[in-house]
Amino acid sequence: MSEQTAPPPPAARAPAPDDDTPLLARNPVVSWVWTNFFSTPLNIALTVISVWFIWSVGSAFLEWAVFNGVLFADSRAHCREIVEHGACWAVVSSRIDSFLYGLYPPAQHWRINITFLLLVAALVPVLWDTMPHRKRALLYSAFVFPVLAVWLLVGGLGLEPVSTKKFSGFMLTLVIGVTGITLSLPLGILLALARRSSLPVLRILSVVFIEFIRGVPLITLLFIASVLLSYFLPPGASFDLIIRVLIMVTLFASAYMAEVIRGGFQSIPAGQYEAAQALGLGYWRSLQKVILPQVLKVSIPGIVNSFIGLYKDTTLVIIIGLFDPLGIGRSLLSDAAWAGLSAEVYLFVALFYFCSCFAMSRYSLYVERKLERGQSHDR
Amino acid sequence: MTQQSVAISAPSGGAPPRPSLFENGLAGFFRNREVRGVLYQVITIAILFASFAWMGNNVVNNLSALGKDFSFAFLGDPANYDINQRPIPYTSQSTNARAMAVGIINTALVAALGIVLTTIMGLFVAIARLSPNWLLSRIAYVYIEYVRNVPVLLHILLVYGVVINVFPDPRGGGSWVSFFDVAFLSNRGLAIPKPIPHQGFEWVVVAFVVACVAAYVIRRRARRRQTLTGEQTMVFLPSLALIVGLPLVAVLVLNDAVNLEIPEIGRFNVRGGLILKPEYFALTLSLSLYTSAFVAEVIRAGILSVSKGQKEAAGALGFGRMRALRLIILPQALRVAIPPMTNQYLNLTKNSSLAIAIGYQDIVGTIGGITLNQTGREIECMILVLSLYLAFSLFISFILNIYNRSIALVER
Incomplete structure (x- = not known):
């Protein structure tokens, strides 16, 4: 919804040229510029103010970040020697490995790279809906990839074991984001089904769970994961902080996912349920064959949006002591060589999140448009 | 489905009697829809109780192993820590309960001002985004996309960095920026006069109530006059003048109904007054x-949902652009926009818990932290x-649900 359509072909907005219009106004470019920038005194004023704003902010930023930016240096002092006032991007470029792989042992970085390639391969059948042999490829994404990924990242069975305490940087963001979203989807479907169920116990439990999770901030759930969860386990038993965080993030995302899926269910006309029943399909089979495929299809934009939300929320783990890219950046800032460069570090991390989230929102928009087109063909 | 329809038609006479649940033997019993429904629920409850009992048992064991008990008596003990922003009197000797109260008020302060600010800013950005001016609309588009696609925690850290580095630092040689010698700003915070109710303050309250009633009467009379004669009278400005002016007059006449404690600048710090922290x-x-x-x-989606004919009709009736927006477009747009707005307000309130990242002491910082x-x-x-966050969430959605009902379309 957020994208304004690219400016329509100028002729579309131009007044229909009849014999009275001056020759100049018949030129589509001139008329487009006229209606968009100078049509009324207010419009002219807005144009002038906008140009001034873009010029003053843009030129100051470009001067700081690009013209006076230092890409390679050994420390902040070195940066300042090269250019007195300017951005010191060296803090990022010299530590790009930390941002990507975090504290993961450098000799094992290849494992993260391979996992990333496998992840991309697993995403292809999910995103490409007309892929040949898609069903078989989806089996790889759903069952083979997770096993391979865990084996590669954690180690064992011939690979050197790596403690999950070393999971950090961009890799941690991906681990939490991908695990959270894949596990929360089935859980969210179950919760949505329970919330629509005619069985009162299931319905009430699901409503209470969803509303509770949606009523409290994620950070309190992460606190529970870090300080409280061990109380609920048998004495002496405890498990990994990352796994506890993954559980909480999954529960949190599944409540939001359930609401997205529930919206999808509501958009399916009753005739579909009745038709499935008329064909003699039972509850689960009609869900599987008729209802869910349609529900999931219309829910894709919502699912992607909650994924974007979850992906951005992974930054909160720094509050309970894990190191995502922001956490890595903050620990860099406490290094005497780079202290005081918070603007550069934060802007880099912001750029990183912006690129990934913007790409995802574009994808969800593309699906939304495709769905709209499909519906208009149906009618 | 078949069982249900049979069950419904059974009492009404001619229909065949309801078949016995065991008509088809035990297997048929379990294939019955209603029976299975009950069974599912019983199993769910059993699992739930079992896991709660197991977890409860673990909690009891863990607590006794650590020599702890479960009690809220600690709320009455002294808190032994300082809080940097104290809207109500608080010292480190105050109780934990009072520390929690300070935290609640600090959260409420962020949520209240934040909701007002975000609505105003959002409205302006939405209007800019819809502006016929291509440049302005593009600026708004870039703003929206940048802000939405960067985590809120990063925004908090970036803005905090700007506040700390751009505002003058009294410790680093800067000086407090003075506003008419009554309010002062630096990166240590904004010091504003603190009103303290004094003798005769009740009359100020009375004046305020009278002004509100008078404003209500003015509005009713203006409405009646408009329906009877079609003439429009000024309502907003006189009402505002009354509501602000009358209590002000009362304060001036009574002379010491409200004492203002004006902050004084020391070398580094400010004495007296109300200090709003830069973290806030x-x-x-x-x-x-x-x-x-x-x-x-x-808001943009709401405005776009109002059909074009409404705007044209307003134009045909001689409404100007702003008037049409205020009286015709926005009221209809709000109907669509209020439910998702409620969600955004709730998100803002919940996100205020990230205060802990910059050391602002809200609920999470006080009771959930130190x-x-x-x-x-x-x-x-x-x-x-x-429970405090749940209460905040419920309160906000309760208020907005009432508002939503009051503006909802009344259908015949």
Whole structure:
């Protein structure tokens, strides 16, 4: 919804040229510029103010970040020697490995790279809906990839074991984001089904769970994961902080996912349920064959949006002591060589999140448009 | 489905009697829809109870192993820590309960100002986004996309960095910026006069109530006059003048109904007055920024949902652009926009818990942070924190639901 359509072909907005219009106004470019920038005194004023704003902010930023930016240096002092006032991007470029792989042992970085390639391969059948042999490829994404990924990242069975305490940087963001979203989807479907169920116990439990999770901030759930969860386990038993965080993030995302899926269910006309029943399909089979495929299809934009939300929320783990890219950046800032460069570090991390989230929102928009087109063909 | 329809038609006479549940033997019993429904629910409850009992048992065992008990008595003990922003009197000797109260008020301060700010900012951005001016609309578009696609925690840290580095630093040689010698600003905070009710304050309250009643009467009379004669009279400005002016007059006449404690600048710090911490500004500003992008999209969708004919009809009736927007477009757009706006307000309130990242002491910072760490009462503190946030969420959605009902379309 957020994208304004690219400016329509100028002729579309131009007044229909009849014999009275001056020759100049018949030129589509001139008329487009006229209606968009100078049509009324207010419009002219807005144009002038906008140009001034873009010029003053843009030129100051470009001067700081690009013209006076230092890409390679050994420390902040070195940066300042090269250019007195300017951005010191060296803090990022010299530590790009930390941002990507975090504290993961450098000799094992290849494992993260391979996992990333496998992840991309697993995403292809999910995103490409007309892929040949898609069903078989989806089996790889759903069952083979997770096993391979865990084996590669954690180690064992011939690979050197790596403690999950070393999971950090961009890799941690991906681990939490991908695990959270894949596990929360089935859980969210179950919760949505329970919330629509005619069985009162299931319905009430699901409503209470969803509303509770949606009523409290994620950070309190992460606190529970870090300080409280061990109380609920048998004495002496405890498990990994990352796994506890993954559980909480999954529960949190599944409540939001359930609401997205529930919206999808509501958009399916009753005739579909009745038709499935008329064909003699039972509850689960009609869900599987008729209802869910349609529900999931219309829910894709919502699912992607909650994924974007979850992906951005992974930054909160720094509050309970894990190191995502922001956490890595903050620990860099406490290094005497780079202290005081918070603007550069934060802007880099912001750029990183912006690129990934913007790409995802574009994808969800593309699906939304495709769905709209499909519906208009149906009618 | 078949069983249900049989069950419904059975009592009405001629239909065949309801078949016995065991007509088809035990297998048929379990294939019955209603029976299975009951069975599912019984199993769910059993599993739920079993897991709660197991977890409860673990909690009891763990607590006794640590020599702890479950009680909220610690709320009455002295808190032994300082809080940097204190809207109500508080010292480190105050109780934990009072520390929690300070935290609640600090959260409420962020949420209240944040909701107002984000609505105003969101409205402006939405209007800019819809502007016929291509450049302005593009600027709004870039703003929305940048703000929405960057985590809120980063916004908080960036804005906090700007507040700390750009405002003058009294410790680093800067000086407080004075506003008419009554309010002062630096990166240590904004010091404003603190009103303290004094003798005769009740008359100021009376004046305020009278002004509100008078404004209501003015509005009713203006409405009646408009329906009878079609003439429009000024309502907003006289009402505003009354509501602000009358209590002000009362204060001036009574002379010492309200004492203002004006802050005084020391070498580094400010004595007296009410000090709003830079953390408070940074948090409120960044949360409003972040949420305003979402609010703008919600409002834009609402405005676009109003059909073009409404705008044209307003134009045909001689309404100007602003008047049409205020009286015709926005009221209809709000109907569509209020439910998603409620969600955004709730998000803003919940996101205020990120205050802990910059050291602003809200609910999470006080009862869920230092109190929790000092007393070791993890379970009790987390229960309090969770219920407080739930209460905030319920309160906001309750208020907005009432508002939503009041503006909803009344259908015949």
